Amino acid sequence: MTIATNQYAALTEETAIALAKSVYPFPEGAELSSREIGDGNLNYVFRITDSASGKGVIIKQALPYAKVVGESWPLTLKRAETEAAALLKHGEFAPGLVPEVYATDTDLAVTVMEDLSHLKIAREGLIAGESYPKLSSDIGEYLARTLFHTSDFALHPFEKKRLAAEFSNPELCKITEDLIFTDPFFDRETNDFEPQLRLAVEAIWNNAPLQLEAAKLKYSFLTEAEALLHGDLHTGSIFASAEETKVIDPEFAFYGPIGFDVGLFLANLIAQGITRTGEGRKVITDHIAKTWETFEGTFSALWEAEGVEAFKNTPGYREAILEKVFSDALGFAGCELIRRTIGLAHVKDLDGIEEEARRIELKKQALELGETLILNRRTIKDIGAVVRLAEGEAR
């Protein structure tokens, strides 16, 4: 449903309750509590709970600026609309793997959705050593279903092009273009790294072959409208438990290269894997293998069962597309590993390591892995080879 309002105003804990009541069937006389639980950098996130049942809803409201780099960046409110539309579209194809959307409001930049407070952000859980046995099969399934069904392999070209225009998302794409594909490869002030990494970072800035491949990957991100991506699929965009997986926060959604979503998720697994040893690391490398295997298997099954492309039975075509997605994914994963180590936005997996020498050493490993994935993305044959890299056999 769409809420009828007219003008943007930041919600308060009180107005959030009123909004929740107007769109969600709380029992009559329910006593609702409201708490802002977001980090307040980009969005407000209100949790509205019926004290009697403990049930509730989440109201997410976009703020008209982003609090990063100290200063405020103005940031389009349209991202709330994009996020809600992407949740709904992806939910059509991967029901159960994204939160349910109860209502949206474009003027308020608000989405009212399923409360997932019983789950934990996968990144936090993984850092704490929790085990999410379903994580990789669920995400592999999510990737295959959302990406196949929004691609030219499944849609009439009119519908595909309509969606591509609807999900044009220049402002948020530019953040990715800058922070993942540009700044880390040059001496830019958005970069952020420990002095002990300076030599390694300067080696990246002076690595012409690496820059050439980064340039090509950026061009692919800029030009290849293959499917409706999540656009920011790191482990911080996933709620998980032992039984459930829910992908949230698709405000970066746009039509881009399929390998980008796959690669970002793999990179964030790799970054977590680096911090572990022995059996703990194997849990993560198993997730890496399982993600790709599930993606590939599900995508192939959908291609066979539901593909509409005239060439779908041409020998080698499906394999060629999956090969492209695979090498793209490795390249994008490499860029993500590098930017999460030396760019503006880091990951807690690595930054949270208190022992300095170890932290620096692991960050160097992340940079090396990133470079390897970017430079060798077309010669790395299969996910087994990626697993061996992540296991450290080749390091």
Place this chain on the structure above:
Amino acid sequence: MTIATNQYAALTEETAIALAKSVYPFPEGAELSSREIGDGNLNYVFRITDSASGKGVIIKQALPYAKVVGESWPLTLKRAETEAAALLKHGEFAPGLVPEVYATDTDLAVTVMEDLSHLKIAREGLIAGESYPKLSSDIGEYLARTLFHTSDFALHPFEKKRLAAEFSNPELCKITEDLIFTDPFFDRETNDFEPQLRLAVEAIWNNAPLQLEAAKLKYSFLTEAEALLHGDLHTGSIFASAEETKVIDPEFAFYGPIGFDVGLFLANLIAQGITRTGEGRKVITDHIAKTWETFEGTFSALWEAEGVEAFKNTPGYREAILEKVFSDALGFAGCELIRRTIGLAHVKDLDGIEEEARRIELKKQALELGETLILNRRTIKDIGAVVRLAEGEAR
């Protein structure tokens, strides 16, 4: 200027005069004559002339259907808007190489533009043996200027994505997707060829490696939003004389792979070259070489002087992009050669050859050249190798 109307109605020779007067500064009391000079398949084309000066304007009006395959196909009137917008946008970057636009009307699906009646359609002139010494340098320049300036190498990403959404052109793209990239590779009823070609055509339908490469080229056309293409740049879309070259009819304009415009033009030169021998053929193969060389040189100069991409000075990046455009162009040229020989819409260069045995033989050459270009597009090193193919040395 924009004409203020409200509802579509087909123009007549009389109403066309009134429209012309309202938007173009004819001398007071001028006696205007009006004649419909289009082929009436897709559009009306009225030429409005001041009898005293001989000067005039062209009014092009889209018809709400296309008379092809016997029956009428309904066809979006929006293509008139696309065409006018593309003429204006391309005219910004390649002034003098496209007709001047005096006025447009979205409701009437009308564009009022420069009268180019003193020029001849390049295809007709080339068939008649006329010489257009500036044709290839002008088209090479047109391609480089329009494609560079509408790409991510020249535009801010916000403006590029705004244009890509504005020029979303699903209906006309689908015609290309079907008639160039799909139907000729399968036994479809839109195909049209002499019985003597059946064996050669069936060989195409059964050539799995060729179909695989055609599928990849189609995917590139479907997904790669590199620049604002003309979208239908054959020699019938070009007015020429010994001194002038004007590119018309960009109703297929959309954001697609740069190599598509380049390849279509090259294919139509190749098809004309096939019909010639000796010095006559050399005129055409010289045009083939000059088109690419001018495109490459101008694109490179613009990259250096006006490129905005952060990686523009990364060693090898410009070369890698031009290599991609080159191999894409050869693949698209191959598809165009095949579809212009056995698909729905042929070229008069080949169809107009009266002697049957020779016509069939040349069409077989066109098919072979098409296959070679598609299959070998990544190993054909430079335009010299294409020239040798077109000269028949390798045939």
